[in-house]
Amino acid sequence: MPGDLILQRLRDRFGAAILQTHDHRGDHTAEVARPALLDVLRTCRDEPDLACDVLMDLTAVDYLAYAGGDDGPRFEVVYHLYSLRHNHRVRIKTRVEEDDAIVPSAVGLWPIADWLEREVWDMFGIRFEGHPDLRRLLMYEEFVGHPLRKDYPINRRQPLIGPPH
Numbered sequence: 001m002p003g004d005l006i007l008q009r010l011r012d013r014f015g016a017a018i019l020q021t022h023d024h025r026g027d028h029t030a031e032v033a034r035p036a037l038l039d040v041l042r043t044c045r046d047e048p049d050l051a052c053d054v055l056m057d058l059t060a061v062d063y064l065a066y067a068g069g070d071d072g073p074r075f076e077v078v079y080h081l082y083s084l085r086h087n088h089r090v091r092i093k094t095r096v097e098e099d100d101a102i103v104p105s106a107v108g109l110w111p112i113a114d115w116l117e118r119e120v121w122d123m124f125g126i127r128f129e130g131h132p133d134l135r136r137l138l139m140y141e142e143f144v145g146h147p148l149r150k151d152y153p154i155n156r157r158q159p160l161i162g163p164p165h
Contacts, residue, residue, distance in 0.1 A: 003028030052081035055110035064150035
């Protein structure tokens with residue numbers, strides 16, 4: 001199914017929960033209201049014409065230091081989906097505020113989301129509600145902060161690392 005038809009199918013099914021769509025540079029993308037996120041992801045996976053059976057990537061973006069970053073929520077969680085059967089892709093995004101950086105876990109849809117969500121938690125501090133084991137993946141447990149946030153101080157000393165006193 002061509003990407004523009006995938007986006008139209010999502011708009012028709014979810015209406016106002018699809019906040020916007022685009023196909024910039026051929027990347028067919030739907031921005032979804034957070035309350036509808038799991039339903040949209042499930043539809044992308046389960047509807048036979050979509051059949052996005054592979055979660056290729058799950059990541060986040062911090063818009064704090066971007067021009068126009070004050071126009072909306074600070075973070076965006078991004079899901080890259082792929083259908084082996086149909087050889088098509090779609091990107092699903094949802095925006096979250098810094099003081100409410102929580103999205104539902106997709107582990108029940110794609111088991112690989114376990115590790116990907118842990119990475120996003122570790123690097124950006126975005127929580128995944130319902131995740132079976134949300135703990136750091138790349139940084140050690142005593143690490144303070146989330147290093148891919150735009151306001152993370154790059155010269156910050158961390159416990160257990162750095163030159164001895």
